[in-house]
Amino acid sequence: MCGCAQNTLRVFQWFTGKVHEAFMIGSVGNDETGSLLKSLMEADGVKTEYIQQDVPTGATVCLVHGSQASLVANVGAAEHFKVEQIRRTNIRSTMYDADLAYIEGFFLTNREEAARYLLDCCNTMKLMVAFNICGVYVCDMVPDTLQYFVENCDIIFGNKVEFEAVAKLMKFSTVKELIQKILKNNKYKLEKAHGNIVVITDGANPGQCHHGEGQYFEFHVMDVEKDQFKDTIGAGDAFVAGFLAGLLQKKSLDWCATLGCxxxxxxIRETGCTLPKRPPVFDIDDVH
Known part of the structure; x- marks a missing residue:
């Protein structure tokens, strides 16, 4: 669903290889760019369930300065993803066979009905749902739908600033109060040892993972040599990929965070969200 999720699924497939199978659901235009996107995704091992629209495929411009990046998007065809199109396609049957659904915050904008429909389908199927807030502006554009997702998903990812924005939106005095609310919403789709999961990143600073009945731990990002650093585009998406890969392999949450880092x-050693040419150092089957 949009570029953020595509990045995550590509990295996920690179990391897990044939252990897991990822499907991308979204919309592209009936154009050369849409065909190219589909072929590139499938070349990276991700299967696609794209709905073709009569508008151009979306595109994003990334402006990079050192470790800072700003993205400007023309959402294009992705913005025209409709509930009736979901019902007419194989998307629901694909969901029935899945172990987890990942939905990004960007997808909520201008597609609120479709987003809520997909989330409700997942909960009816008792399908585990991971949600990435993605940006503070999502809180401003679709506050009610964002709150609905925060209250009804099993795993919430976001950075420190995004969680502060959500806490303010939901009228909590602190992020800690918001986290307590999320953990209490546990629908027991995840193992009882984990319960709902909240993962907060903070750039190069330590992140936090909250779960169960209030347990949490900090995790530290890995250093990268200055001459190896390229940019941070897709770093957050890649973190989610590693974390979810560990979770699906039933690894401990601290290992999930390590794999995400x-x-x-x-x-970040590549330009943009380019997959490394080298194979992963970790064998996901051997990690404990």
Whole structure:
């Protein structure tokens, strides 16, 4: 769903190889760019369920300065993803066979009905749902739908500033109060040992993972040599990929965070969200 999720699934497939199978659901235009996107995704091992629209495929411009990046998007065809199109395609049957659904915050904008429909389908199927807030502006554009997702998903990813914005939106005095609310919403789709999961990143600073009945731990990002650093585009997406890969392999949450930091570290050594040519250092089957 949009470029953010595509990055995550590409890194996820690079990391897990044939252990898991990722499907991308979204919309592209009936044009050369849409065909290219589909072929590139499938070349990276991700299967696609793209709905073709009669508008151009979306595109994003990335402006990079050192470790800072700003993205400007023309959402294009992705913005025209409709509920009736979901019902007419194989998307629901694909979801029935899945172990987890990942939905990004960008997808909520201008597609609120479709986003809520997909989330409700997942909860009816008792399908585990991971949600990435993606940006503070999502809180401003679709506050009610964002709150609905925060209250009804099993795993929430976001950075420190994004969680502060959500806490303010939901009228909590602190992020800690917001986290307590999310953890209490546990629908027991995840193992009882984990419960709902909240993962907060903070750039190069330590991140936090909250779970269960209030347990949490900090995790530290991996250093990268200055001459190896390219940019941070896709680093957050890559972190989610590693974390979810570990979770699906039933690894401990601290290992999930370590794997997320590893995949993010690999991507910032490349220009943009380019997959490394080298194979992963970790064998996901051997990690404990």
């Amino acid at each position: 590893y995949t993010a570290n690999e991507v």
